[in-house]
Amino acid sequence: MKTVRLHLENGEHEVEMNYIPLVSTWVDGNELLNTYKQGCLIERRHRYLQTQLILDYVRPCMILVFDRIGKFVTVKPIYKTYYSPFSILIQERYILLLPNDSDLLKLSIGGIAILEENHKISKLNNSEPPIKRKIVNGMIKTITYSDKEKLPVPQVALITRVESINKIFGKLDKFIVRYKLFEGVTNGKIFILGRNQTTRIHNLNSVMDEIYRPLGFEHGKDYVMIKGNQLYNDTEDRKRYVNRSMPESKYAKWLGSIIDMEANFVWYIGKVGQFI
Numbered sequence: 416m417k418t419v420r421l422h423l424e425n426g427e428h429e430v431e432m433n434y435i436p437l438v439s440t441w442v443d444g445n446e447l448l449n450t451y452k453q454g455c456l457i458e459r460r461h462r463y464l465q466t467q468l469i470l471d472y473v474r475p476c477m478i479l480v481f482d483r484i485g486k487f488v489t490v491k492p493i494y495k496t497y498y499s500p501f502s503i504l505i506q507e508r509y510i511l512l513l514p515n516d517s518d519l520l521k522l523s524i525g526g527i528a529i530l531e532e533n534h535k536i537s538k539l540n541n542s543e544p545p546i547k548r549k550i551v552n553g554m555i556k557t558i559t560y561s562d563k564e565k566l567p568v569p570q571v572a573l574i575t576r577v578e579s580i581n582k583i584f585g586k587l588d589k590f591i592v593r594y595k596l597f598e599g600v601t602n603g604k605i606f607i608l609g610r611n612q613t614t615r616i617h618n619l620n621s622v623m624d625e626i627y628r629p630l631g632f633e634h635g636k637d638y639v640m641i642k643g644n645q646l647y648n649d650t651e652d653r654k655r656y657v658n659r660s661m662p663e664s665k666y667a668k669w670l671g672s673i674i675d676m677e678a679n680f681v682w683y684i685g686k687v688g689q690f691i
Contacts, residue, residue: 419456421519422485422526429530430519436460441467441502444493447512448476454513456527468510469502477520481509482678485527488567489559489600489609506569506678559600565680566600568661568672569609572641573619574681575627576669577606579637583630594626604683605670639667641681 417434420427433455435442440463447455454476459466468478470493478491488507509527513519568574577587584590587606591597599608608622619640623632632638641663656674664672664681671684 417456418530420528420530421522421524422528424523424525428522432456434458434529437466440465441469444468444470444476444478444512445473448473448514452514454511454517454519456529457510457512458529459508459510465504465506466510467502467504468512471501475515477513477515477517478503478505479511479513479524480505480507481511481527482567483508485509485529487525487527487559507567561600561602563602564604565673565682566602566605566607567678568607568641568681571609571619573608573622573638574641574667574670575606575608575632575638576683577601577604579632580606583632583637594622596622596626602683605681607681635666635668639663639670641672641679 416431418429419432419434420429433451433453435447435455435457437457438460440461442457447457457466473493476493478493480488480491482488491503511519511524511527580587580590584593587601591599591606596608599606601607608619623634623638623640627638641661654676657676659674661672661674661679661681664670669683669685670681672679672681
């Protein structure tokens with residue numbers, strides 16, 4: 416058990432939480448939820464870039480993900496995995512695994528900090544406010560808003576210019592609701608949808624084929640697919656690419672990118688309307 420401080424929109428809240436320091440590269444989510452009925456906090460302690468969270472037979476739950484300093488990154492709803500093999504890869508350091516009936520899901524958690532026995536706290540960087548979540552039709556449908564210019568990229572991601580969505584379809588929130596593209600991340604300039612973040616549409620190729628192209632979105636001009644984290648999964652190999660741009664970003668003049676040891680990041684470049 417660990418005492419965990421939750422950073423909320425309206426203050427802070429401390430809770431006792433089951434704590435798993437993970438030294439292997441994978442963990443069984445179903446076993447954890449059966450063992451810890453109220454959920455648990457997993458901290459990546461292994462040296463590899465991603466953790467495999469196995470979700471075979473798991474009951475409906477929510478997976479909240481936090482970066483290396485405890486800031487909220489995204490939420491992944493798991494509805495039902497039936498009886499087929501299913502897992503997701505998570506590159507961030509902290510994973511909060513909660514059953515759907517957890518009282519913690521009623522809170523808007525912007526960040527976490529583990530309180531050590533001597534009560535020295537690993538604090539969030541106050542210069543970078545935590546990501547805010549907007550609830551749409553209930554807790555399990557969320558849009559993640561960030562006020563940061565540079566956003567981390569999931570292992571495979573479809574990145575879209577918000578300006579293109581506004582021009583071709585209309586407002587971003589209406590676009591997301593219309594096509595059920597929840598659990599993506601936006602800072603108002605780009606919209607990032609990861610392969611493991613789709614709910615109704617289960618792969619990004621379907622999003623491009625069934626939504627983007629019929630609406631008139633153009634590759635490079637309006638969106639681009641990033642697959643960088645699949646290319647640099649090995650830690651030693653990744654060191655050779657640190658501080659370089661991600662190769663796929665060259666197809667989008669409006670997108671900047673960089674490869675970091677902890678994660679890959681993208682951001683919008685240029686003035687609004689410059690690349691239309």
